[in-house]
Amino acid sequence: MSGPHERLSQADLFAPAPLLLADDEHGLIRYTPGFLAPGEAAACFDFLHANAAWHGERRQMYEREVDTPRLLASYLLDATLPPLLAALHARVEAAVQARFSHVGLNLYRDERDSVAPHNDHLSELQPGQPIALVSLGATREMVIRQKLPPRRAWHLPLQAGSLLLMSYATQLHYDHGIPKQGSAVGPRISLAFRARSAAPASRGRYARPAGD
Ligand SMILES: O=C(O)CCC(=O)C(=O)O
Numbered sequence: 055m056s057g058p059h060e061r062l063s064q065a066d067l068f069a070p071a072p073l074l075l076a077d078d079e080h081g082l083i084r085y086t087p088g089f090l091a092p093g094e095a096a097a098c099f100d101f102l103h104a105n106a107a108w109h110g111e112r113r114q115m116y117e118r119e120v121d122t123p124r125l126l127a128s129y130l131l132d133a134t135l136p137p138l139l140a141a142l143h144a145r146v147e148a149a150v151q152a153r154f155s156h157v158g159l160n161l162y163r164d165e166r167d168s169v170a171p172h173n174d175h176l177s178e179l180q181p182g183q184p185i186a187l188v189s190l191g192a193t194r195e196m197v198i199r200q201k202l203p204p205r206r207a208w209h210l211p212l213q214a215g216s217l218l219l220m221s222y223a224t225q226l227h228y229d230h231g232i233p234k235q236g237s238a239v240g241p242r243i244s245l246a247f248r249a250r251s252a253a254p255a256s257r258g259r260y261a262r263p264a265g266d
C-alpha cells in the first residue's frame with residue numbers, strides 16, 4: 055500500500071509563490087521555486103560542480119558494501135566558506151528565519167544517482183531546527199511520503215534555484231528520497247543546510263574551502 059499520491063499541477067509548480075505542502079502538527083513543508091534567479095542558480099552550479107571537494111562514500115547494504123549512489127561534500131558554515139557559499143547561506147537563513155551550522159552537498163551525476171527514502175538523522179540535528187534544501191542543475195523528482203497512514207505522498211520536481219524547507223517535525227513523520235530515473239538526465243546538485251546538534255568528531259570530515 056503506497057497511499058494517495060499527489061501529483062502537483064504544472065500551475066502550482068511554476069507559480070512564483072511558495073507552495074505550502076504541509077503545515078500541521080506533523081510539521082511544515084514549503085517549496086519555493088525561483089528562490090534563486092536562473093543565472094544565479096547556474097553560476098552556483100558551475101562553481102560547486104568544478105570546485106567542491108566531491109568524494110564518494112561506501113555504505114553497508116545487507117552483507118555487501120556498495121557505493122553510495124551520488125557524490126558528497128560538506129562544509130562548516132564558518133569564516134572559511136567560499137564567498138559564493140557564504141552569500142547563499144545568508145540568503146537561505148534570511149528566507150527561512152533559522153540559523154544553520156553546516157551544509158551538505160549532493161551531486162547526482164545522472165539518472166542512475168539517487169538517495170533512498172529516509173529521514174534526516176534527528177540525533178544530528180538541533181531539536182526544533184529545520185532543514186533547507188537548495189537545488190541546482192537538472193530537475194529531479196523528490197518523493198516525500200508520510201510514514202503512517204494515510205501515507206500521503208508528493209512527487210515534487212525540484213527545479214534549479216528552488217528552496218525546500220522541511221521543519222524538524224517532518225523528519226519524524228515523513229520520508230524523503232530522490233529515486234533513480236528511467237530517462238537520461240544531466241547532473242544535479244543539492245545543498246542541505248542544517249543546524250547540527252554537536253561538533254563533529256573530526257573536522258577532517260568537512261572539506262576545506264572549495265577552490266583551495
Ligand atoms: O538532494 C536532495 O534534494 C535531498 C538530499 C537529502 O535528502 C539529504 O542530503 O539528506
Ligand SMILES: [Fe+2]
Pocket residue numbers: 172173174230
Ligand atoms: Fe535527507
